[in-house]
Amino acid sequence: QKARIGVTGLAVMGRNLARNLARHGHPVAVHNRTPSRTKALVEEFGDEGTFLPAETPERFVESLERPRRLVVMVKAGGPTDAVIDEFAPLLEPGDMIVDGGNANFADTRRRESALRERGIHFVGTGVSGGEEGALHGPSIMPGGSAESYEALGPLLEDISAKVDGTPCCTHVGPDGAGHFVKMVHNGIEYADMQLIAESYDLLRHAAGLAPAEIAEVFRTWNTGRLESYLIEITAEVLAHTDAATGGPFVDVVLDQAEQKGTGRWTVQTALDLGVPVGGIAEAVFARSVSGHAALREAARNLPGPSRAAAAGPGFADAVEKALYASKIVAYAQGFHEIQAGSAEYGWNIDLGAMATIWRGGCIIRARFLDRIRAAYEADPQTPTLLTDDHFAEAVGDAQGAWRDVVATAARLGIPAPGFATALAYYDSLRADRLPAALTQGQRDFFGAHTYRRTDREGSYHTLWGGDRTEVTA
Numbered sequence: 001q002k003a004r005i006g007v008t009g010l011a012v013m014g015r016n017l018a019r020n021l022a023r024h025g026h027p028v029a030v031h032n033r034t035p036s037r038t039k040a041l042v043e044e045f046g047d048e049g050t051f052l053p054a055e056t057p058e059r060f061v062e063s064l065e066r067p068r069r070l071v072v073m074v075k076a077g078g079p080t081d082a083v084i085d086e087f088a089p090l091l092e093p094g095d096m097i098v099d100g101g102n103a104n105f106a107d108t109r110r111r112e113s114a115l116r117e118r119g120i121h122f123v124g125t126g127v128s129g130g131e132e133g134a135l136h137g138p139s140i141m142p143g144g145s146a147e148s149y150e151a152l153g154p155l156l157e158d159i160s161a162k163v164d165g166t167p168c169c170t171h172v173g174p175d176g177a178g179h180f181v182k183m184v185h186n187g188i189e190y191a192d193m194q195l196i197a198e199s200y201d202l203l204r205h206a207a208g209l210a211p212a213e214i215a216e217v218f219r220t221w222n223t224g225r226l227e228s229y230l231i232e233i234t235a236e237v238l239a240h241t242d243a244a245t246g247g248p249f250v251d252v253v254l255d256q257a258e259q260k261g262t263g264r265w266t267v268q269t270a271l272d273l274g275v276p277v278g279g280i281a282e283a284v285f286a287r288s289v290s291g292h293a294a295l296r297e298a299a300r301n302l303p304g305p306s307r308a309a310a311a312g313p314g315f316a317d318a319v320e321k322a323l324y325a326s327k328i329v330a331y332a333q334g335f336h337e338i339q340a341g342s343a344e345y346g347w348n349i350d351l352g353a354m355a356t357i358w359r360g361g362c363i364i365r366a367r368f369l370d371r372i373r374a375a376y377e378a379d380p381q382t383p384t385l386l387t388d389d390h391f392a393e394a395v396g397d398a399q400g401a402w403r404d405v406v407a408t409a410a411r412l413g414i415p416a417p418g419f420a421t422a423l424a425y426y427d428s429l430r431a432d433r434l435p436a437a438l439t440q441g442q443r444d445f446f447g448a449h450t451y452r453r454t455d456r457e458g459s460y461h462t463l464w465g466g467d468r469t470e471v472t473a
């Protein structure tokens with residue numbers, strides 16, 4: 001018997017993806033650099049389906065039906081290249097290598113191009129949902145050729161999460177498109193988490209609520225428009241009591257957030273593409289600030305305002321509105337980045353389809369994504385989600401509360417960079433005139449960088465060092 005698909009790299013993600021495939025009735029070949037992992041998988045879970053264990057790459061490849069479908073689930077970066085170099089010589093034209101790791105999309109473009117020359121399809125695939133998702137149904141974002149999706153799509157859709165019967169998996173676009181979209185998904189995840197963290201901080205320090213009370217607030221929010229996996233687990237974490245101290249768990253955790261890099265990539269890529277993603281950038285920077293222990297210690301005694309003037313009743317509702325509005329901004333920025341990446345690399349990504357496959361399986365899964373899908377269905381070319389009827393109305397309704405929350409945070413000295421940058425972005429987009437006009441004037445003054453005028457075409461320069469007449473540049 002041959003396997004329909006094979007997985008190499010059997011740490012938490014690969015092992016659970018292989019089990020998910022087997023549980024869906026697909027015979028799956030399994031391989032790991034260190035064979036003990038392969039053995040352990042078959043011993044522990046062999047009764048869940050048909051596993052074909054292989055100790056060597058040669059045996060692994062031999063056990064696959066043609067065209068071969070080979071999923072690589074190893075540590076991203078050098079290890080992925082090492083595994084490709086090891087397996088590619090054993091493959092034939094038409095075979096497929098699926099990289100399900102968190103690869104940088106630029107690496108995926110490089111690998112795809114190199115393997116395409118050898119006739120091998122390289123399918124850079126975003127997989128979200130952590131180890132539970134991998135086992136029970138992740139959100140899957142495969143890139144690569146349309147031909148490879150014909151051979152792989154049905155299998156991947158089969159093991160993906162489903163929402164209303166629709167698989168959370170679709171062909172994203174050529175070469176690096178899948179990993180690009182996964183990267184932005186993670187960037188949005190950073191922003192979402194930061195906004196939730198700020199909401200908690202404000203409820204705690206402006207409204208004076210205890211963690212258990214805040215957990216209740218999040219539980220209530222989770223029955224409304226904010227319903228999402230992240231809000232749900234936030235309530236769980238806040239309600240959790242530390243066994244050692246008997247106090248709130250959140251109070252014993254060191255307040256230094258870590259990161260693995262996809263949020264940073266989202267911002268670096270946005271800078272390269274010229275897309276403003278302040279909400280995502282502030283989320284990455286907020287984690288960075290938290291981790292600078294020595295810097296924070298040095299600054300600890302800097303003066304701040306009195307926090308006596310605590311927020312009044314209704315503050316939790318105001319925070320809910322600020323959170324919803326800021327979340328819309330973060331998603332609008334993330335989708336803008338996908339739109340820009342798609343245009344830059346010619347991927348032709350269907351934005352509404354991305355919202356559709358993020359509704360289940362992944363970390364940012366939420367009811368809200370149905371709204372985004374509907375917005376792109378109504379106008380696939382919309383320059384920003386903010387102008388969609390539903391979102392424009394929601395933000396319009398929220399803006400008073402949103403401003404109050406940002407003002408309260410500033411007044412009480414509670415950092416709320418996510419809320420503040422989201423509001424600034426909103427106000428920047430709606431501004432009739434931006435002070436960028438002055439910036440242009442300064443640039444022309446010190447560097448003769450020229451400017452354009454509002455009243456006629458062309459580029460101009462003022463002779464700042466001379467008689468200040470204007471000349472055509």
Ligand code: NDP
Pocket residue numbers: 008009010011012013014032033034037073074075076078079082083100101102103127128129130131
């Ligand atoms: P790890 O990222 O911890 O990687 C461990 C696996 O990589 C092991 O199977 C290991 O083999 C293998 N490996 C490492 N170096 C090499 C090498 N040079 N040659 C061959 N194999 C090598 O595993 P995870 O399961 O956590 O993640 C797998 C991929 O999925 C990563 O790219 C990760 O970023 C991505 N991912 C992870 C998520 C998660 O929640 N953990 C979510 C979504 C994506 P050995 O046993 O021999 O050491």
